[in-house]
Amino acid sequence: MTQELDFDAVIRQRIRGLRLARGWSLDSLAARCFISPSSLSRIETGHRRIALDQLVPIARALGTTLDALVESAEDEDVVIRPEPEHAKGLTTWLLSREGALNGVTVAKMLITPERETSQPQVHPGREWFTVLSGTVSLQLGERTILVEPGHAAEFSTMVPHAIGAHGGPVEILTIFDHDGDRAHLHGPAAASDKSGGSLGGKTDRD
The missing domain is CATH 2.60.120.10 (Jelly Rolls)
Structure with a gap:
């Protein structure tokens, strides 16, 4: 359960981070994905459960894909160990x-x-x-x-x-x-x- 909550937090951070990177307010993104600003705010802050039917329009509005928004980074080895x-x-x-x-x-x-x-x-x-x-x-x-x-x-x-x-x-x-x-x-x-x-x-x- 804790792992699921942690992954939800990553998705919320991605939504907020992509929104801020584009310089958009909550109202701006909400208008683009047809979700109310209050609902979007609750999604970002963790006060509302993330639903799949909300993630699809959010991902599209942010210019990314659903797969990219929900992909796990836990298994990725970020360290490159070059061999000469x-x-x-x-x-x-x-x-x-x-x-x-x-x-x-x-x-x-x-x-x-x-x-x-x-x-x-x-x-x-x-x-x-x-x-x-x-x-x-x-x-x-x-x-x-x-x-x-x-x-x-x-x-x-x-x-x-x-x-x-x-x-x-x-x-x-x-x-x-x-x-x-x-x-x-x-x-x-x-x-x-x-x-x-x-x-x-x-x-x-x-």
Whole structure:
């Protein structure tokens, strides 16, 4: 019974939180879901039992779904425990789950001078990284740009690009979109790297 009451409290918090996030008063949301403001207030404060026939219009008015409004978060493991993936001169930790964050992949990379120079890659989209330590050598078309710790780089990946370490190990935090993930982490070149070859696909995202 206590667990059921706790879950009801979560649903009430979601309703109130979504309403406030949209800047709506009780009257505004009540008008949108055809429930009286007093009834909606009692639902939010726990003074009225939540009925399914009320949740459906409330969810629709808030721009969400009934499933999202009532889903349990108890079983979700929110901690990501990345395992390092090694290739010559490159160690990668994936910091996001597959399909998360609207299709983008977040990764931390440690690049050392032992990493073999790869051919610059081209693919649709944009990429972003920030330097945590060391100095990155970013090859972007005909230019070579040094990116220092605390600085970030964002660029169109339709420009031939490759990332390397300048003068010592470098650690970066990077974000790939879907095309970047496929090109650098899951493309044919990346697969061959895991077999012992040079890091082609991963190399550049470097």
